[in-house]
Amino acid sequence: MALTYNQISAITEKKFIPKMVDNIFDSNPLLQRFKKGDVYTSVDGGTEIIQPLNYAQNSSGGWYSGAETLSTQDNEVLTAASYSWKQHYDNISILRSDELKNSGGPAILKFVQQKIKIAEMSGQDRMGTGLYNAGSDSKAIAGLRSIVSTSNTVGGIAQGTYSWWQAQVDSTTTTLSIAAMNSRFSACRIGADKPTVITCGSTLWDLYYNLLQPQQRFQDAETAKGGFSGLMFNGCPVIDDSHAPASHMFFLNEKYLHLYYHKDENFRFEPFQKPVNQNAKIAKIYWMGAFGTSNARMQGALTAITA
Numbered sequence: 001m002a003l004t005y006n007q008i009s010a011i012t013e014k015k016f017i018p019k020m021v022d023n024i025f026d027s028n029p030l031l032q033r034f035k036k037g038d039v040y041t042s043v044d045g046g047t048e049i050i051q052p053l054n055y056a057q058n059s060s061g062g063w064y065s066g067a068e069t070l071s072t073q074d075n076e077v078l079t080a081a082s083y084s085w086k087q088h089y090d091n092i093s094i095l096r097s098d099e100l101k102n103s104g105g106p107a108i109l110k111f112v113q114q115k116i117k118i119a120e121m122s123g124q125d126r127m128g129t130g131l132y133n134a135g136s137d138s139k140a141i142a143g144l145r146s147i148v149s150t151s152n153t154v155g156g157i158a159q160g161t162y163s164w165w166q167a168q169v170d171s172t173t174t175t176l177s178i179a180a181m182n183s184r185f186s187a188c189r190i191g192a193d194k195p196t197v198i199t200c201g202s203t204l205w206d207l208y209y210n211l212l213q214p215q216q217r218f219q220d221a222e223t224a225k226g227g228f229s230g231l232m233f234n235g236c237p238v239i240d241d242s243h244a245p246a247s248h249m250f251f252l253n254e255k256y257l258h259l260y261y262h263k264d265e266n267f268r269f270e271p272f273q274k275p276v277n278q279n280a281k282i283a284k285i286y287w288m289g290a291f292g293t294s295n296a297r298m299q300g301a302l303t304a305i306t307a
Contacts, residue, residue: 001095005263010286019268020116020119020120020285021267023120023124024120024123024124024127024267028124028128028241028242028243029199029239029240029241030128030131030197030199030239030241030243031127031128033197033254034254034257034259037254038254039254039257039258039259040259040261041171041258041259041260041261042260042261042262042263043061043260043262043263043289044262044263044264045262045264048082048083048084048085049082049083049084049085049260049290050080050081050082050088050293051080051081051082051155051258051294052080052294053079053080053081053294053295053296056211060286062281072086076213077158079157080155081154081155081156081157081292081293082155083142083155083260083290083291083292084290085162085288085289085290086139086140086141086288086289086290087139087265087285087286087287087288088123088126088127088286088287088288089284089285089286090119090120090122090123090284091119091136091282091283091284092112092115092116092119092196092272092282092283092284092285093115093280093281093282093283094111094112094272094280094282095279095280096279096280096281097242097279098111099128099281101124106239107236119285123285125243126140128241128242128243129143129243129293130143130247130291131143131144131243131259132144132145132243132244132248133145133146133176134146134245135152137162137273141204141259141289141290141291142154142290142291142292143291144250144252144299144301145245145248146297147167147292147293147296148167148169148250148252148296148299148300148301149166149167149169149292150166150167150169154292154293154296155292155293157254159296164297165296165297166187166296166297167296167297167299167300168184168187168251168297168299168301169303170183170184170300170301170303171303171304172304173302173304173305174304174305174306174307175305175306175307176204176207176208176211176249176302176305176307177211177212179207180302181198181233181249181302182234184300184301184302185198185233185234185236185251185252186248186298187300188251188297188298188299188300191299193253193255193298194234194236194238194251194253195236195251195252195253195300196253196254196255197236197237197239197252197254198233198236198237198238198239198249198251198252199238199239199241199244199249199252200238200239200240200241200244200248200249200250200252201240201241201242201244201245201248202240203246204244204246204247204248204249204305205231205238205239205240207307208231208233209231210236212231216261221244247303247304247305247306248301248302248303248305249301249302249305250297250300250301251299251300251301252301253295253298253299254295255295255298256293256294256295256298256299257291257292257293257299258291258293258294259289259290259291260289260290260292261287261288261289261293262288262289265287265288265289266287266289267285267286268285268286268287269283269284269285270283270284270285270286271283294306
């Protein structure tokens with residue numbers, strides 16, 4: 001007896017979709033880290049995502065002596081970044097002709113699983129690319145090339161106007177060296193608060209690998225466990241991410257990065273339906289969220305490395 005599409009939808013949602021979400025996050029090392037850490041953040045709703053920021057010290061305080069008059073003046077120390085929601089979807093479409101060719105319960109379920117795999121791979125690529133979006137695709141989440149900057153508007157705040165919102169960017173160094181990396185790492189460091197991950201593409205990862213003495217090539221165990229290549233720099237994993245732009249190396253403090261998602265639209269599965277003007281049945285997977293930072297100055301990058 002052939003399965004109905006209500007049955008296929010129920011099986012897909014319970015058995016296939018959770019695995020697909022896992023695979024999407026495990027598709028590249030940065031998404032994998034975000035999933036395991038505190039970067040992936042649930043949001044209830046709202047017209048925008050509001051991230052409170054502390055950008056100044058309280059000036060009404062200090063040392064005093066005896067009965068000296070104390071200041072009661074208030075000064076503005078708080079503001080907020082606001083991030084717009086971005087929406088993503090993937091189709092799972094089954095043509096009537098394919099349904100007939102794969103008739104029968106086990107056959108159609110296997111076919112649906114293959115279609116989910118295609119949707120999964122597409123989602124992997126778009127999510128991974130979105131994390132490095134430079135702002136050229138306004139419908140996508142704002143990526144690291146937009147956030148880790150000195151001149152963009154991030155979360156509604158102009159980096160060119162407010163220096164405290166600028167990232168630590170070196171756009172002139174063209175040759176990768178330990179000294180150049182250490183300079184960016186130090187620029188992103190305040191006391192014990194320092195970068196937690198360094199990401200780059202394969203070319204720069206290979207360049208860094210060749211800079212190290214064989215005995216210095218310590219592997220990051222967690223990254224390696226996930227099936228990705230990982231070296232260490234100043235105790236921080238350096239990971240090879242295929243979605244990273246060729247000339248960029250990012251020095252990221254994940255404590256201040258946030259991949260927000262709506263709690264009711266976190267890879268939500270919409271069951272199979274038949275369009276009135278197509279001989280097919282289509283299901284969809286929806287995600288809504290944003291990518292942002294709560295402290296841009298703790299992020300850095302080398303952006304012009306060629307050798």
